[in-house]
Amino acid sequence: MLIFLALLVYGEAHMHIRDPNSWTPLRKQEGFVLLHKSPYKWSEEWLDNVPVDHFSFANKDSFKLRYFINTDSYEQGGPIFFYTGNEGKLEGFAENTGFMWDIAPEFKAAVVFAEHRFYGKTQPYGATSYNTTDHLGYLSSEQALADFVLLIDHLKQQASIWHRLKGAQNSAVIAFGGSYGGMLAAWIRTKYPHKVDGAIAASAPVFWFMDSNVPEDIYDK
Structure with missing residues (x-):
């Protein structure tokens, strides 16, 4: 027995550890691992003159909000599937939310992904967006929801003039999101029911916050 343990320890000590630099890399993007080239296509667009502060007249600064849109499946009167972007670069969410893309043809829907302020290329103060707490004070879910509603209105x-969304003035808007994005989807439907007709919120822990006294096993029931 002692001889066996000695051999085992010796083997562990001399086990060959593969150099990570020799691994075949997977394509990575903002925390998402993409095993193959994305089959999804979109055009990158920008919404100008988005207020940094939607709820005060004191700050008159504005910025550009980036969003992706695909209307390949859209037919007049079809819904708008609207992804409420969360904490990351927009490409990662667009490439990893296949459910929206998969069902868009069935519902003749336009697909829109909106980038969350202060993430990706949507930086209200450019390279200095994260430099001061004065700037970061505008990084909030409340402000982000107002951004999204402004984009929906736009x-x-x-x-009426953009042929890609012909007849969409009265189209239903269905919000989609996962994790924090799912929370945003649920909240935008709750706070702006006159703008958003429905929401599919995946893995959205809207009740689970620090000191909220919510049992940890609530989602197991």
């Missing part, structure tokens, strides 16, 4: 207003 898309519907453009419907």
Whole structure:
């Protein structure tokens, strides 16, 4: 027995550890591992003059909000599937939310992904966005939801002149999101029911916050 343990220890000590630099890399993007090239296509667009502060007249600064749109499956009167972007670069969410893409043809829907302020290329103060707490004070879910509603209004207003969304003035808007993005989807439906007709919120722990006294096993029931 002692001889066996000695051999085992010797083997562990001399086990060959593969150099990580020799591994075949997977394509990575903002925390997402992509095993193959994305089959999804979109055009990158920008919404100008988005207020940094939607709820005060004291700050008159504005910025550009980035979003992706695909209307390949859209037919006049079809819904707008709207992804409420969360904490990351927009490409990662667009490439990893296959459910929206998969069902869009069935519902003749337009697909829109909106980037969350202060993430990806949507930086209200450019390279200095994270430099001060004065700037970061505008990084909030409440402000982000107002950004998204402004974009929804813009898309519907453009419907009369933008052939890609012809007839979308009265289209239903269905919010999609996962994790924090799912929380945003649930909240935008709750706070702006006159703008968003429904929401699919995946893995959205809207009741689970520090000191909320919510049992940890609530989602197991």
